Amino acid sequence: MANKLEVWQRGSIPGIIPVLQPVAHALLQAREEVNEYMSDFPDELLWVRPAGLASVGFHLQHLSGVLDRVFTYARRESLTELQFFQLEEEGTDSREKYTVNDLVDRFNHQVDNALDQIKGTDESILTDYRGVGRAGLPSTVIGLLVHGAEHTMRHVGQLLVTAAVVRDNKK
Numbered sequence: 001m002a003n004k005l006e007v008w009q010r011g012s013i014p015g016i017i018p019v020l021q022p023v024a025h026a027l028l029q030a031r032e033e034v035n036e037y038m039s040d041f042p043d044e045l046l047w048v049r050p051a052g053l054a055s056v057g058f059h060l061q062h063l064s065g066v067l068d069r070v071f072t073y074a075r076r077e078s079l080t081e082l083q084f085f086q087l088e089e090e091g092t093d094s095r096e097k098y099t100v101n102d103l104v105d106r107f108n109h110q111v112d113n114a115l116d117q118i119k120g121t122d123e124s125i126l127t128d129y130r131g132v133g134r135a136g137l138p139s140t141v142i143g144l145l146v147h148g149a150e151h152t153m154r155h156v157g158q159l160l161v162t163a164a165v166v167r168d169n170k171k
Contacts, residue, residue, distance in 0.1 A: 007032065015119040019126065019142070024118055026149035027067075030156045031111045034063070037160050038104050041167075046100055047093040050165045058091035059159035060103035064110040065090055066155070067148050071114050073132050074121075074144040118145065 008025040016024045038060070046057040054062075065086050072079055079087075126142040139147075 013115075016115075017121070017123050019123060020118050020121060020145065023145050023149040024115060026153050027111050027114055030063070030149075030152045031108060033156050033160065034060075034104060034107055037163055038100055041100050041163055042170075043099045045163075045166045045170060046098070046103075048166045048169075050162065050169060053162060054091060054158070055093075056100075056159060056163050056166060057093070057098070057103065059155050059162065060100075060107060061086070061090040063152055063155050063159070064103070064106045066151050067110045067114050070132075070144050070148040070151070071117050073130050073139070074141050074148075075117070076130055114148065121145070 006025075007029040008022070012018070012021055013024040013028070038056075041056065046060075047055045049055045065083070069079060069083055069087070072083065121141065127140050130139050130141055130144055131137065132139050132144070
């Protein structure tokens with residue numbers, strides 16, 4: 001990856017307004033890194049919690065879940081029963097239920113959904129109020145989209161470190 005340009009250095013993403021380019025760049029960068037680092041990650045290490053920290057499985061679930069939830073709020077929609085179930089499930093040892101590929105595929109699908117939503121976002125609504133969660137915490141469309149991207153990148157970093165520690169401890 002050292003010789004490859006990061007997504008933001010490759011130019012504009014077609015169909016996305018300029019102000020949302022950084023959001024799209026971050027999500028595409030996250031997807032590339034997750035796919036690269038998880039390509040040969042063993043399923044049996046998915047739920048290992050080094051030093052009691054969150055597992056690789058948690059980070060993969062959370063990456064998808066946060067994007068889904070935050071972008072749902074940006075559309076001014078309420079969370080569904082499935083979204084609440086997935087939130088509750090985040091971090092629980094689900095080794096019988098999911099493989100690394102399952103969780104990476106879910107994340108890839110969520111990034112695709114997010115990019116589609118960004119492409120359909122009209123610049124005129126970016127500063128519109130959006131309530132977050134049951135409490136209706138104040139945000140805006142752009143605030144939620146940017147938060148989704150930055151939160152994703154934060155967890156990708158944590159995922160990559162956790163994966164490296166878990167792999168090294170296995171040796």
